[in-house]
Amino acid sequence: SQQGEEDPQALSIQEGENATMNCSYKTSINNLQWYRQNSGRGLVHLILIRSNEREKHSGRLRVTLDTSKKSSSLLITASRAADTASYFCATEGGSEKLVFGKGMKLTVNP
Amino acid sequence: DAGVIQSPRHEVTEMGQEVTLRCKPISGHNSLFWYRQTMMRGLELLIYFNNNVPIDDSGMPEDRFSAKMPNASFSTLKIQPSEPRDSAVYFCASSSRQGQQVQYFGAGTRLSVL
Numbered sequence: 024s025q026q027g028e029e030d031p032q033a034l035s036i037q038e039g040e041n042a043t044m045n046c047s048y049k050t051s052i053n054n055l056q057w058y059r060q061n062s063g064r065g066l067v068h069l070i071l072i073r074s075n076e077r078e079k080h081s082g083r084l085r086v087t088l089d090t091s092k093k094s095s096s097l098l099i100t101a102s103r104a105a106d107t108a109s110y111f112c113a114t115e116g117g118s119e120k121l122v123f124g125k126g127m128k129l130t131v132n133p
Numbered sequence: 134d135a136g137v138i139q140s141p142r143h144e145v146t147e148m149g150q151e152v153t154l155r156c157k158p159i160s161g162h163n164s165l166f167w168y169r170q171t172m173m174r175g176l177e178l179l180i181y182f183n184n185n186v187p188i189d190d191s192g193m194p195e196d197r198f199s200a201k202m203p204n205a206s207f208s209t210l211k212i213q214p215s216e217p218r219d220s221a222v223y224f225c226a227s228s229s230r231q232g233q234q235v236q237y238f239g240a241g242t243r244l245s246v247l
Contacts, residue, residue, distance in 0.1 A: 056235065065137075065224055065238030066176075111176070115234050119164055119183065125175040 029112055029127035037132050042099040044127050046112030047092075053115050055088055057097050060109045060126070069110075070097075102131045139225050139239035147247050151213040154242045157206055158227030166236060167200055167210050168224040176224075182208065215246045 030045045046055070054073045058066040072079045072088045072095065079086045085098040099106055109128050113121040138157040146152055158165045166181040180190040182202045190200070197216070202208040212219055222243050226236040 065240050068235045071235060119234055120178060121236060123176040
């Protein structure tokens with residue numbers, strides 16, 4: 024069964040704008056990860072946030088985690104056309120397995 | 134490092150034929166995962182190995198699917214006999230415990246069963 028659910032399922036923005044994606048999950052986790060998938064490619068890891076962390080930054084990416092609400096958000100600042108991709112959240116609950124959401128399609132228009 | 138290598142990239146076959154997908158994980162990684170991705174069901178974990186041993190195969194759809202990992206540098210996913218509903222993109226990924234379970238994906242095999 025799917026653990027993470029991304030919201031919205033699709034987002035279209037203009038270059039330079041910020042993009043925010045949300046992820047909700049159901050059970051306790053060790054960490055939550057975000058991945059990107061370009062069309063026709065495999066998933067690429069973006070950022071990992073541990074269950075005892077609330078916020079993490081990596082370049083133009085900012086991830087927050089609220090374990091009380093079982094939710095996470097991924098913010099991409101100053102978006103670029105190259106950010107156009109599908110984004111997935113994935114949760115790891117201590118078994119080495121990652122459970123992925125269905126993904127969210129981001130389109131950044133030049 | 135070349136990353137996770139999957140072959141073939143594309144496979145077109147007829148219903149009833151045997152299909153074998155191959156994966157070479159990143160050297161030094163001790164966990165290997167097989168996923169299937171479709172529009173309807175998203176990304177599904179089929180099976181994963183740790184130190185070449187199958188740990189969880191609960192995602193394998195049915196007995197037509199089998200996976201092996203004879204050594205640390207090679208794994209296969211076999212479908213016999215194949216059916217049109219098996220058409221999907223199959224991904225292999227690997228990870229290491231030192232890497233906090235971050236998974237590195239191959240480029241995938243796009244399977245079409247006619």
